[in-house]
Amino acid sequence: MTRPIPDPRHTLTLRDVSEASGVSEMTVSRVLRNRGDVSAPTRARVLEAARALGYVPNKIAGALASQRVNLVGVVIPSLSNMVFPEVMTGISSTLDGTGLQPVVGVTNYLPDREESVIYEMLSWRPSGMIIAGLEHTDAARAMLGRAGIPIVEIMDIDGTPINHAVGISHRRAGRQMAEAIIAAGYRRIAFLGTQMPNDFRAKKRLEGFEEALAKAGLSLVDREYYSGGSALLKGREMTAAVLTRTRDIDFLYYSNDMIGAGGLLYCLAQGLDVPGRIGLAGFNGVELLDGLPAKLATMDACRLEIGQTAARIIAEAPGQAQVVELFPTLQAGDTIRP
Amino acid sequence: MTRPIPDPRHTLTLRDVSEASGVSEMTVSRVLRNRGDVSAPTRARVLEAARALGYVPNKIAGALASQRVNLVGVVIPSLSNMVFPEVMTGISSTLDGTGLQPVVGVTNYLPDREESVIYEMLSWRPSGMIIAGLEHTDAARAMLGRAGIPIVEIMDIDGTPINHAVGISHRRAGRQMAEAIIAAGYRRIAFLGTQMPNDFRAKKRLEGFEEALAKAGLSLVDREYYSGGSALLKGREMTAAVLTRTRDIDFLYYSNDMIGAGGLLYCLAQGLDVPGRIGLAGFNGVELLDGLPAKLATMDACRLEIGQTAARIIAEAPGQAQVVELFPTLQAGDTIRP
DNA sequence: CAGGCGGCTGTTAGCGCTAGCATTAGCAGA
DNA sequence: TCTGCTAATGCTAGCGCTAACAGCCGCCTG
Structure with missing residues (x-):
């Protein structure tokens, strides 16, 4: 039982399979795409030949021909x-x-x-x-x-x-979160987010958030942006910075869960009463973060x-x-x- | 809230651009690929025509023709x-x-x-x-x-x-980690990892790890596998399970940093003395995790x-x-x- | 002024495959 | 016998593009 050794220099085409199986290229094509009527014996012969040769169809040619x-x-x-x-x-x-x-x-x-x-x-x-x-x-x-x-x-x-x-x-999502925060009685609210001029969704969330604050006669008491680096670490650092800079902040709204988690770890490490003295919320519902000492308030993005x-x-x-x-x-x- | 999708008019080809700019298709092709010599005015005319029509080349045809x-x-x-x-x-x-x-x-x-x-x-x-x-x-x-x-x-x-x-x-990486752990004096070592029959790299790390333990006359005192779910949470749960089940464990080797971080948070929450009474290590050097209360021992995978x-x-x-x-x-x- | 050469543009012949018939064999019905 | 059909297979003509070569023109060189 000898089989010709595939010539590695020559890339296989339908013609090779058709020659090896004794039918036309068209029939091989039909078999390999499961299209049209091909008799069972022919189909078997073609499949065997294709398998033996190690034929891989050329989708470029196929796509060009079929416009699909x-x-x-x-x-x-x-x-x-x-x-x-x-x-x-x-x-x-x-x-x-x-x-x-x-x-x-x-x-x-x-x-x-x-x-x-x-x-x-x-x-x-x-x-x-x-x-x-x-x-x-x-x-x-x-x-x-x-x-x-x-x-x-x-x-x-x-x-x-x-x-x-x-x-x-996202605008509505920001609004909703703000309403929940206000309803819970928080009043001195800060925002911490990514410095990303082109993250329009984060921007819209913040807009909705501030809109709802405004409606309640409130505005952000501080804000802080970052870019690059480990989000968890940045969340920690930004939180430290904001809490040091502005007194009596009672809520931290983060543009994503990752920096929120960093902030949460910082607050817990500082022994702050969460959520009594200070509340936190993020955005995205990152399952990854289940398992932190406390569960961060968030909104899943579906x-x-x-x-x-x-x-x-x-x-x-x-x-x-x-x-x-x-x-x-x-x-x-x-x-x-x- | 419904609008018709713009009619898929005649999709543009080189011919359209060539007609619009009054040169042959070949010249258009040359211009668009920056290949060969084309005079500056012709080039400008072609580019303008292509831009005006909104022509997007068909790479399928190009690839088929150029075999590239x-x-x-x-x-x-x-x-x-x-x-x-x-x-x-x-x-x-x-x-x-x-x-x-x-x-x-x-x-x-x-x-x-x-x-x-x-x-x-x-x-x-x-x-x-x-x-x-x-x-x-x-x-x-x-x-x-x-x-x-x-x-x-x-x-x-x-x-x-x-x-x-x-x-x-990965075998060597596992070995190296084991050697470091042994050198630090830990002796009752447990492994916690993913249940992934096809994660060959994790498997090789564990093999190398156990090999080095064996050379020092040691063997794992316990092991625990998981699959699915939040890695951080799983790390926490598995760690609790192992520490409850087996007494006097003094080191936990995790197959990745994420579950390691979960374990670390658990140990810290339990008030265990890390790294005195118990040590931990993971694998991968996930920058994401910088910002945890303590830095997990790990090995970056380059x-x-x-x-x-x-x-x-x-x-x-x-x-x-x-x-x-x-x-x-x-x-x-x-x-x-x- | 023949010859040549470089710069630019066009022509030809596919690339490997598939749509859309055309063709064949085999067979049933009139 | 002939037609009419169906199932299986083949043939032809591209799909839109580019490699390779073939012009053409003007301008130099000797």
Whole structure:
């Protein structure tokens, strides 16, 4: 039983499989894609030949010929902050079994970078695009609008989508948190967040937050921004700075759970009465942080569901543009007094 | 809240740009790829036409014609554990400016899933592949070996690579940690880790660890595995379980920093004397965790450098297969007594 | 003034695959 | 016998782009 040794110099094509199995290229193509009628014996012969040769189809040629690409572009700002991996999980699980495959691009919160990632992705003619946020460069919006494929903007719905949007209202989320804090009787409230000119969602949360404060006749008594470094550590440092600088602060509102956790650890280490003397809250519902000495008040951002819904919209390719608003739930945890 | 999706009009091709600018398709192609000699006025005219039309090149056709694809497949087990995002950062930053682009595939530590992700990626004929780990299905190894592109297996070097490998010796890392622990005088040592039959690197670390213990006439006094859930919380729970079950444990070795941090928080909350009465160590050097009340002993896994080196190997496409061993440094932190 | 050369642009021939017929064999019904 | 059908397979013509080469022009060189 001898078989020809595959020549590593020559990359295999349908023709090789067709010659090895004695049928036309077209029939091989049909077998490998499970399309059309092929008799059982022929199918078996072709599959065996393909397996023996180690043939891997060339999707580039296939896509060009069929004008069909089973890829969905996913454009997100970062992979390292716990929120987007969960969105990805939702996307992947929903796409599984539809024949579509996600392809990720990361922008690092840079609009120009986003534009070029989008351009690059569109040049592969994907079946759809999922993009975080509603804010893009004009050129990016134009490209997406013209692409002729479903575009789903995720995370945020406070704005005008290109066609579909799935997310929460961050403005409302900020407002809700402020209302809960005020209702709990806190009055001297400080904000601690990331210095990210392009994190529009964090910005909108803060806007909503301040709006609700204003309605109650309050305003932030202090604010502090950071960038870079370990979030946990930064949360600790910023908290120390704010508490030292401004007296009688009774609430710390953080733009994300990670720095909130750092702040919480600091307050506990200082022996401060949480949530009696001082309350804390973050944003995002990071499961990772369960296991801290106390549970930080937070609001989950429906990340998994956002991913699933966005993927479903692409997979079902609806003609009508739609906006899906999800509603985060406030989790008071142990750091807002009841 | 419904708007029609803009009609997928005629998708633009080179021909459209060529007609709009009054030159041949070839010249347009040259301009858009910055290749060959094109006079300045022609170039300007073409660029303007392309911009005005909003032309996005079709890389599928381009790749088929040129037999060149500027993609590098990256296959990793997970995005949600802090280690691979950092590898990705290294890869992206090194690939930036080479014209190559990473494309990520996630396997969830499932060998069959890995095989299909690899198959799928190879079918796009990438310029190279970067794959976590040295353990793959036979079929996956065969495909990769035949693909005729550089393959870099990362993270681990304890095994036989397909052609290139960049990583650390996890067996040695486990051994080193054990030696440090023994040298510090700890004797009743327990292991706490993930229940992951396919996390070969964690397995190798444990093997190396036990090997070094054995050489000192010691063996683990207890071990505990978990799967799923919040790592921090699991670390806390497992630690409680182990310390309750087995008496006089004086060291806890964790398979990763996250559960180690949970254990550390638990020990501190219990008022245990760390590192006097009990020591702890993890693995990975997660910057995220700086900011905990005490710094967990750990070993960084050179993730950034691994990513950079792997990307450099692909970009420079060397003929010779090479294995690059990196050497992690032990960070004693505050949880091993000096 | 032939010959050549460099700068610029166009022409030709695919890349490997698949849509959309066309073709064949085999067989049933009239 | 012939037609009409179905199931299985093959053929042809691209998909949109680029490699490779073939012009063309003006300008120099000897």
